Amino acid sequence: xxxxxxxxxxxxxxxxxxxxxxxxxxxxxxxxxxxxxxxxxxxxxxxxxxxxxxxxxxxxxxxxxxxxxxxxxxxxxxxxxxxxxxxxxxxxxxxxxxxxxxxxxxxxxxxxxxxxxxxxxxxxxxxxxxxxxxxxxxxxxxxxxxxxxxxxxxxxxxxxxxxxxxxxxxxxxxxxxxxxxxxxxxxxxxxxxxxxxxxxxxxxxxxxxxxxxxxxxxxxxxxxxxxxxxxxxxxxxxxxxxxxxxxxxxxxxxxxxxxxxxxxxxxxxxxxxxxxxxxxxxxxxxxxxxxxxxxxxxxxxxxxxxxxxxxxxxxxxxxxxxxxxxx
Amino acid sequence: xxxxxxxxxxxxxxxxxxxxxxxxxxxxxxxxxxxxxxxxxxxxxxxxxxxxxxxxxxxxxxxxxxxxxxxxxxxxxxxxxxxxxxxxxxxxxxxxxxxxxxxxxxxxxxxxxxxxxxxxxxxxxxxxxxxxxxxxxxxxxxxxxxxxxxxxxxxxxxxxxxxxxxxxxxxxxxxxxxxxxxxxxxxxxxxxxxxxxxxxxxxxxxxxxxxxxxxxxxxxxxxxxxxxxxxxxxxxxxxxxxxxxxxxxxxxxxxxxxxxxxxxxxxxxxxxxxxxxxxxxxxxxxxxxxxxxxxxxx
Numbered sequence: 001x002x003x004x005x006x007x008x009x010x011x012x013x014x015x016x017x018x019x020x021x022x023x024x025x026x027x028x029x030x031x032x033x034x035x036x037x038x039x040x041x042x043x044x045x046x047x048x049x050x051x052x053x054x055x056x057x058x059x060x061x062x063x064x065x066x067x068x069x070x071x072x073x074x075x076x077x078x079x080x081x082x083x084x085x086x087x088x089x090x091x092x093x094x095x096x097x098x099x100x101x102x103x104x105x106x107x108x109x110x111x112x113x114x115x116x117x118x119x120x121x122x123x124x125x126x127x128x129x130x131x132x133x134x135x136x137x138x139x140x141x142x143x144x145x146x147x148x149x150x151x152x153x154x155x156x157x158x159x160x161x162x163x164x165x166x167x168x169x170x171x172x173x174x175x176x177x178x179x180x181x182x183x184x185x186x187x188x189x190x191x192x193x194x195x196x197x198x199x200x201x202x203x204x205x206x207x208x209x210x211x212x213x214x215x216x217x218x219x220x221x222x223x224x225x226x227x228x229x230x231x232x233x234x235x236x237x238x239x240x241x242x243x244x245x246x247x248x249x250x251x252x253x254x255x256x257x258x259x260x261x262x263x264x265x266x267x268x269x270x271x272x273x274x275x276x277x278x279x280x281x282x283x284x285x286x287x288x289x290x291x292x293x294x295x296x297x298x299x300x301x302x303x304x305x306x307x308x309x310x311x312x313x314x315x316x317x318x319x320x321x322x323x324x325x326x327x
Numbered sequence: 328x329x330x331x332x333x334x335x336x337x338x339x340x341x342x343x344x345x346x347x348x349x350x351x352x353x354x355x356x357x358x359x360x361x362x363x364x365x366x367x368x369x370x371x372x373x374x375x376x377x378x379x380x381x382x383x384x385x386x387x388x389x390x391x392x393x394x395x396x397x398x399x400x401x402x403x404x405x406x407x408x409x410x411x412x413x414x415x416x417x418x419x420x421x422x423x424x425x426x427x428x429x430x431x432x433x434x435x436x437x438x439x440x441x442x443x444x445x446x447x448x449x450x451x452x453x454x455x456x457x458x459x460x461x462x463x464x465x466x467x468x469x470x471x472x473x474x475x476x477x478x479x480x481x482x483x484x485x486x487x488x489x490x491x492x493x494x495x496x497x498x499x500x501x502x503x504x505x506x507x508x509x510x511x512x513x514x515x516x517x518x519x520x521x522x523x524x525x526x527x528x529x530x531x532x533x534x535x536x537x538x539x540x541x542x543x544x545x546x547x548x549x550x551x552x553x554x555x556x557x558x559x560x561x562x563x564x565x566x567x568x569x570x571x572x573x574x575x576x577x578x579x580x581x582x583x584x585x586x587x588x589x590x591x592x593x594x595x596x597x598x599x600x601x602x603x604x605x606x607x608x609x610x611x612x613x614x615x616x617x618x619x620x621x622x623x624x625x
Binding site: 060063065088089090091092093095096097099100101104105106107108109118119122123165168171172 | 517519527
């Protein structure tokens with residue numbers, strides 16, 4: 001396997017819920033609960049799961065935009081959680097993020113030139129002229145033109161704004177790029193454009209992507225490996241073709257059966273999950289999926305399954321991995 | 328419907344500021360307020376050219392002369408004279424200077440200190456926020472004129488101290504407004520983006536967030552001018568603000584109070600001046616609120 005760029009070990013993030021007169025912690029939202037994974041240099045790791053399963057929080061934790069409750073994040077072998085503010089600031093050059101909402105991720109009061117040039121300014125490129133040149137180059141890379149520089153975000157379409165966001169993220173030549181639902185807010189035709197742009201950029205700059213999405217078709221298109229999250233935990237992690245061909249976890253199987261296939265003649269058995277995602281404030285005992293699982297047995301309510309190698313290079317957290325469901 | 332000529336910019340292409348100015352211009356009461364404010368500022372700046380007499384020049388034989396339109400009125404003193412024979416119109420014109428100075432300085436103190444505290448509070452949250460905002464709550468818990476009097480009692484009377492006192496009591500209202508907007512803006516992704524590029528805290532607060540909090544701040548500043556003029560007049564009336572012979576509207580009313588039955592004009596005209604100035608700023612402030620932030624409209 002290639003060298004790992006990011007290594008996440010037992011990462012936990014609980015958001016406290018405070019109440020009462022003295023604002024005591026009365027409960028917590030277990031957004032990310034004991035997640036471990038690695039992202040290899042130059043690869044694209046897809047991260048899928050329903051809304052509210054902790055995908056976005058995981059992405060932000062890796063960038064240290066949020067402080068984890070416990071666990072470790074290694075970037076190029078260094079534990080970034082031990083870095084002080086100043087060291088962290090200079091490390092941010094290497095890790096960037098593209099946001100889901102192209103409307104709130106760009107400051108409405110700044111011109112494109114300012115937005116894309118700010119990372120350069122922050123990291124010491126003082127000369128305005130050099131900055132503008134770099135901005136121009138970046139805009140060209142993402143397919144925008146010179147006359148766009150002086151405009152404000154509200155003058156662009158969603159796809160164009162997302163390109164501005166990509167240009168900003170690229171400005172510092174990062175190694176890791178977290179794409180947090182980067183194309184979910186866009187029309188399908190624009191999605192394809194931006195996805196292809198991201199792929200081209202990966203080849204050109206040797207980027208590593210953590211590609212967070214709820215859209216299985218999009219993730220299949222871009223990722224080398226795939227992690228499936230459910231209620232703050234990773235339930236399955238493998239090469240993406242393995243997961244698409246033979247998912248082991250019942251949750252993944254249900255997810256895949258729900259994703260549409262562009263062939264009207266094709267009929268398949270859909271697995272319909274019952275109920276809603278349980279609350280992350282009070283997750284179910286044992287296996288978190290047991291409340292909705294078709295194959296749940298007694299052990300699932302009592303013992304939490306560990307993420308284990310059920311097949312070669314195919315990790316899954318299910319007691320009955322490989323023996324239940326569609327194969 | 329969409330028969331816009333090609334030369335005209337599409338609505339999406341215009342800066343929101345243009346729309347806001349248009350909305351403001353269509354609001355007739357706001358325009359009226361703007362005119363009053365313009366006259367007020369114009370008068371204050373050009374006081375030496377406009378006033379017919381020296382505002383502190385006493386004339387012992389011309390005490391309490393009525394305005395020109397009454398039977399005993401004289402053309403030298405259009406609005407009459409006070410009990411020391413000073414020309415009321417000239418004192419009103421110079422009084423506009425004092426009021427404008429007070430308004431700018433006090434609101435300036437309030438906006439600068441208040442925005443700083445509010446922004447820090449809203450950005451860092453937690454313990455610091457609690458300390459700052461509880462202190463602001465304490466300031467707000469006092470009736471504000473009473474608090475100003477307490478501060479004046481400590482520092483001594485005088486226009487400069489009055490401005491400081493009123494400035495201090497204006498800090499909390501600006502701090503609260505800025506804090507609320509910063510809290511709202513903080514959740515937006517562009518703030519996370521600024522963090523992700525490694526921007527320092529001061530840059531995130533002052534370069535990224537604060538420019539997006541300007542709309543409510545501008546509105547509150549305009550309304551603040553109105554109450555600053557009113558509060559300065561109140562302190563002047565109580566004898567704590569501008570000291571004689573400075574022509575200050577509140578102090579003029581206080582002086583005229585004892586002659587109200589014999590010479591109504593001595594305290595009526597400064598009263599009208601205060602009313603107009605405060606009304607002007609309030610109307611304009613309300614119009615600004617409607618124009619800048621349609622969500623806030625009642």
